[in-house]
Amino acid sequence: RVFASYFGAKAKGLWNLVYDRRVALQLLQYFYQENGYLKAKISNPVINEDETKRLIYITLKIEAGAQSRVASIAFSGNSHFSQEALLADLELKPGTIFSWPALSQARVNIINKYRGAGFKEITVEAGAEARKDTPDYEVNFTINEGQIYRISQIELTGLRRARPAFVSSAAGLKPGEPLSLERLAQAQKNLYDTSVFQAVNISSEPEEEKNYEERVKVSLQENPWLSLTYGLQYNSETYFEGLGQIDFNNLFGRGWNSLLYFRANAKQQEARASLKVPYIFSRKTDFLLSAYYSKYDKDSYTTExxxxSFQHKIMIVRGFNLSWVYKLSKIHDYEENPIGPFPYDVKVTSSEFSILLDRDTRDDRFDPRRGSLLSVSLSYSPRFLGSSLSYFRSFSQFTMYRDIGRSFIWASCYRLGLASAFGDILIPSKRFFAGGGTSIRGFKLDAVGPVDIWTGLPEGGEATIVINEELRFPVYKIVRGVVFFDAGNVYSTLRDFNPLKLRTGAGLGLRIDTPVGLLRVDYGFNLKPRAGERRSSIFFSLGQAF
Incomplete structure (x- = not known):
């Protein structure tokens, strides 16, 4: 592990002991010292060759010696932070492994803590002395705090529509507060996160007549108040799809953003208007108000x-976002062209409360190569909130992307959906479907799972599970290849759910980088086709399957 990969290595792994002995031994010596073996002795390797078996035997003698630990830590000169507060931010603590690199890092951590509190002139001296007759060390830090630098005033330039009160609240800076580079960097990030500004520059300069105070200058360039986005895409399941979006930025100068969105293809039409309210009376809110209309034509029914909806988003821990959503809607499920003797036509009122959890660490939303995406939704629509049908619905998805070697990527996706109407019949638009180019390839769209006895068309179910595994690799220049295996099923009721009873598909695909995006072509095989099912299917679209 020590020799595995270092900058400028002449060979791989242990071969560096043969071809780059001096550097390899220095790395090994540093590794032992970093782990507390300060007096480790490492001899030159003895190398023997067996020409008949074409083997090399390397003998390396290492005398590790005693491991050093921290016997005690003492601070002097600190008044702003207590000893307990300083120790809380250090990995170096009494009883932990002692090393000189760890001592140096602890010094840096103390300096950063003080600078974050406004102490620009902080100096810290770190020392350690060996405790008599033991391998352990007594650590001491001598601190010269200096004075706290504070913000005297905040100057804003470049404002067009944004109100100064909104900018100050979003930035999180106030006169009289401690000044630090970390606070200025966080203020810049906060302003970019509002989506109101396309350029943010923050600097500070000393006041001439005030010691230890600096003026903060915030230079801003706002985004256009109106922007239009439109596009056209194609896939083999819904054919051509058009979409358009109009964004209204920084409404009323308060950082509120609104949009009008429309999307339509051969099976689905959707229109949405929304208003994002990040601040109300200078308080961060992250509210999202939406009104929408959608129509979706399935093979067996149509839903309008x-x-x-009203959504409130909060960050619970770093990287994880939690939202609660209330949605009130009218749902109409019906058959446009009835086939059986009993035409299906149902209208319900849904008053739904949902909890959403997500975490996204992907390096690219459209063509990820590493990272992961987790999303979990839990929805409950009770009658006491005005619903005409009481139901519970949950859907979870986890995707991850890992590098295998230098050129290969292993992509995985796991989906689980569960729903129940508590003894009533769950309407089709709240059921789950599977099969198709982004689900279980080798099957037509929504073709996996139970079918209607009258029409023979998919009717969905109360539970679903889908598993996708995909290996992605380069072929030639802009062309990449994939091999994939998909498994999953749809179950009519929760009682029928069996994760061992799965339909499976596998196949090959190509990915071509084009000026308009990543072109995807997948050819999937139904590994165990049933009577009337296709043995294979081909899919075209833009973007990865997941």
Whole structure:
């Protein structure tokens, strides 16, 4: 592990002991010292060759000696932070492994803590002395705090529509507060996160007549108040799809953003208007108000839904976002061309409360190569909130992307959906479907799972599970290849759920980088086709399958 990969290595792994002995031994010596073996002795390797078996035997003698630990830590000169507060931010603590690199890092951590509190002139001297007759060390830090630098005033330039109160609240800077580079960098990030500004520059300069105070200058360039986005895409399941979006930025100068969105293809039409309210009376809120209409034509039914929603988003821990959503809607499920003797036509009112959790660490949203995406939604629509049908619905998805070697990527996706109407019949638009180019390839769209006895068309179910595994690799220049295996099923009721009873598909695909995006072509095989099912399917689209 020590020799595995270092900058400028002449060979791989242990071969560096043969071809780059001096550097390899220095790395090994540093490794032992970093782990507390300060007096480790490492002899030159003895190398023997067996020409008949074409083997090399390397003998390396290492005398590690005693491991050094921290016997005690003492601070002097600190008044702003207590000893307990300083120790809390250090990995170096009494009883932990002692090394000189760890001592140096502890000094840096103390300096950063003080600078974050406004102490620009902080100096810290770190020392350690060996405790008599032991391998352990007594650590001491001598601190010269200096004075706290504070913000005297904040100057804003470049404002067009944004109100100064909104900018100050979003930045999180106030006169009289401690000044540090970390606070200025965080203020810059906060302003970019509002999506109101396309350029943010923050600097500070000393006041001439005030010691230890600096003026903060915030230079801003706002985004256009109106922007239009439109596009056209194609896939082999819904054919051509058009979309358009109009964004209204920084409404009323308060950082509020609104949009009008429309999307339509051969099976689905959707229109949405939303208003994002990040601040109210200088308080961070992250509210999202939406009104929408959608129509979705399935093979066996059509659903129309019109409604509105209110969403509040908060960050619970670093990287994880939690939202609660209330949605009120009218849902109409019906058969446009009835086939059986009993035409299906149902109208319900849904008053739904949902909890959403997500975490996204992907390096690219459209063509990720590493990272992961987790999303979990839990929805409950009770009658006491005005619903005409009481139901519970949950859907979870986890995707991850890992490098295998230098050129190969292993992509995985796991999906689980569960729903119940508590003894009533769950309407089709709240059921789960599987099969198709982004689900289980080798099957037509929504073709996995139970079918209607009258029409023979998919009717969905109360539970679903889908597993996708995909190996991606380069072929030639802009062309990449994939091999994939998909498994999953749809179950009519929760009682039928069996994760061992799965339909499977596998196949090959190509990915071509084009000026308009990543072109995807997948050819999937149904590994165990049933009567009337296709043995294979081909899919075209833009973007990865997941």
């Amino acid at each position: 839904e019109i409604g509105g």
